[in-house]
Amino acid sequence: MDYPGNLFVVAAPSGAGKSSLVKALMELDSRVQPSVSHTTRAPRGQEKHGREYFFVSQQEFDGMVLAEAFVEWAHVHGQRYGTSKKAIEDRIVQGADVILEIDFQGALQIKKVFANAVLIFILPPSWEELRSRLERRGEDSAEVIELRLRNAALEMAQAREFDFVIINELFERALFDLKAIVHAQRLKFAAQRRARADTFQALNIT
Numbered sequence: 717m718d719y720p721g722n723l724f725v726v727a728a729p730s731g732a733g734k735s736s737l738v739k740a741l742m743e744l745d746s747r748v749q750p751s752v753s754h755t756t757r758a759p760r761g762q763e764k765h766g767r768e769y770f771f772v773s774q775q776e777f778d779g780m781v782l783a784e785a786f787v788e789w790a791h792v793h794g795q796r797y798g799t800s801k802k803a804i805e806d807r808i809v810q811g812a813d814v815i816l817e818i819d820f821q822g823a824l825q826i827k828k829v830f831a832n833a834v835l836i837f838i839l840p841p842s843w844e845e846l847r848s849r850l851e852r853r854g855e856d857s858a859e860v861i862e863l864r865l866r867n868a869a870l871e872m873a874q875a876r877e878f879d880f881v882i883i884n885e886l887f888e889r890a891l892f893d894l895k896a897i898v899h900a901q902r903l904k905f906a907a908q909r910r911a912r913a914d915t916f917q918a919l920n921i922t
C-alpha cells in the first residue's frame with residue numbers, strides 16, 4: 717500500500733539510547749511524529765498514560781488483539797507491547813512521517829505490512845556501556861536490568877535484517893546519522909511518488 721507519509725521504525729536493545737535519539741530528532745524535525753504504543757507494563761517514574769504509552773491491563777490488551785486493533789504486537793521483557801493501527805494509519809494517510817520505537821519482532825512485522833517502512837537499528841558501542849547506561853538511567857531494578865541485558869544478545873543478532881544500523885557512541889554523531897537517514901529516505905520516497913504520478917498521468921492511468 718502507498719501513503720503520502722513515511723514510516724520509520726527504530727529498534728535497539730534496551731538502554732542503547734533509542735528514546736533519547738528519537739526525542740532529539742523530533743525536536744529538530746517537526747515533520748516526524750511519534751506513535752504511542754500500548755503496553756501491559758506499569759508506568760515508570762514520570763511516565764503518563766497516553767504520552768509515553770497507553771498503559772492497559774492484560775484483559776484490555778487481549779481485547780485489542782481479538783479486535784485486530786494492532787498492526788503489530790510482541791512479548792518483550794516479559795510484557796506485551798503493540799502499535800495500534802489508529803496510532804499510525806490516519807497520520808501517514810495525511811502525509812505525516814511517523815516514527816515507531818519498537819522491538820525487532822515488531823519491526824519485522826511492520827515491514828511485512830508496510831514494505832516501504834525504513835528499519836533503523838541502534839547499537840551501543842559495547843556491552844559495558846550498555847550495562848552502564850541502564851544502571852545510570854536508574855529506572856529499572858537490578859533483576860529487570862539483567863533480563864534486558866540477557867535479551868539484548870538476541871535483539872542485536874537481528875541488526876543485519878535492518879535497512880540501517882547506527883552506533884550510538886557519541887550522541888550528537890548518532891543523532892546526525894539518524895537525521896541524515898530520515899532526510900535522505902524522505903527525499904527518495906518523494907521522488908519515487910512524483911515519478912509514479914508523472915508516469916500514471918502520461919499513460920492516462922486513473
Ligand SMILES: Nc1ncnc2c1ncn2[C@@H]1O[C@H](COP(=O)(O)OP(=O)(O)OP(=O)(O)O)[C@@H](O)[C@H]1O
Pocket residue numbers: 728729730731732733734735736737849850852853884885886887888
Ligand atoms: N550516546 C550516549 N552516551 C551516553 N549516554 C547515552 C547516550 N545515548 C543515550 N544515553 C543514556 O542512556 C540511557 C538509556 O537511553 P534511552 O532511555 O534513550 O534508551 P532506550 O534504548 O530507549 O531504552 P528502552 O528500550 O529501555 O526504553 C539514558 O539515561 C540516556 O540518557
Ligand SMILES: Nc1nc2c(ncn2[C@@H]2O[C@H](COP(=O)(O)O)[C@@H](O)[C@H]2O)c(=O)[nH]1
Pocket residue numbers: 727728729730753754757788789790792793797798799817818819820821822823
Ligand atoms: N513490538 C513492540 N515493541 C515495543 C513497542 N513499544 C515499545 N516496544 C519495545 O519494548 C521494549 C521495552 O520498552 P520500555 O519502554 O519498557 O523500556 C523496547 O525495546 C521498546 O522498543 C511496541 O508497540 N511494539
